[in-house]
Amino acid sequence: MRITAKKLKIAGACKGDVKAFEKRWPDGCNVTRENCRIAFRTLKMDVEWAAENLLSGGCQSVIDAGANACKKCRTYHVCDFPPYCKFDEARIEAFYQLAKG
Numbered sequence: 001m002r003i004t005a006k007k008l009k010i011a012g013a014c015k016g017d018v019k020a021f022e023k024r025w026p027d028g029c030n031v032t033r034e035n036c037r038i039a040f041r042t043l044k045m046d047v048e049w050a051a052e053n054l055l056s057g058g059c060q061s062v063i064d065a066g067a068n069a070c071k072k073c074r075t076y077h078v079c080d081f082p083p084y085c086k087f088d089e090a091r092i093e094a095f096y097q098l099a100k101g
């Protein structure tokens with residue numbers, strides 16, 4: 001799956017995210033694990049938003065993956081042991097698995 005700034009705009013991404021994406025990937029990018037980490041960690045894009053709007057109906061599996069990985073972070077990321085928490089990692093992986101098909 002390929003993502004472009006245009007695709008984000010059409011999906012209704014906020015201006016800041018579109019700009020950040022375009023700066024990092026002027027010609028768009030393929031969905032790889034590495035690119036998912038950059039988008040959702042470094043650029044702090046919203047993985048739930050992306051799953052909902054870029055992958056049809058993917059939001060729930062991303063939410064479930066996070067909830068299963070860390071009960072404390074189920075709703076908000078308020079973990080006692082962030083270095084050991086697999087919440088973000090699990091959600092990013094779930095997105096990646098859905099996107100690669």
Ligand SMILES: [Zn+2]
Nearest residue numbers: 070073079085
């Ligand atoms: Zn956690």
